[in-house]
Amino acid sequence: MNTPASRCASAAPTMIGMREVADRIGNELADLAAAIHGLQVLISPLLNEAALRNPVHLQELQDIDHIYQKVGNLAEFLAALSLILPRQWTLDPSTASQVITLSALASRLGVAGEVAVSQDHSAGDCDFF
Numbered sequence: 001m002n003t004p005a006s007r008c009a010s011a012a013p014t015m016i017g018m019r020e021v022a023d024r025i026g027n028e029l030a031d032l033a034a035a036i037h038g039l040q041v042l043i044s045p046l047l048n049e050a051a052l053r054n055p056v057h058l059q060e061l062q063d064i065d066h067i068y069q070k071v072g073n074l075a076e077f078l079a080a081l082s083l084i085l086p087r088q089w090t091l092d093p094s095t096a097s098q099v100i101t102l103s104a105l106a107s108r109l110g111v112a113g114e115v116a117v118s119q120d121h122s123a124g125d126c127d128f129f
Helices: 004-008 018-053 056-084 103-109
Strands: none
Touching (some): 018 056
């Protein structure tokens, strides 16, 4: 069976602090919030124009803004947690990072240089939708 745990079974654990893990995830969420905001700025004129014909589009614009706010708040929450988590709390993130199919993201969340690309997805695969 090719589970994340079995793929990491032979690797020596690399322990890092929960503070660092929370900070890494918080940074990724902050980057994601910034990307959502960029998309919101890009499409809001189109949705505002469309809302003149159909008010449902105004709700869609508000939904995008709500998603942006929620992701940003989660980033801030994790950043705050990373400051107060006990230093002695550690874990090996390599097993968890194996389930992430984006290799750059897995590397940033796991142990840099030790995270292998998922065998279920070959390089160059691209899904647009």
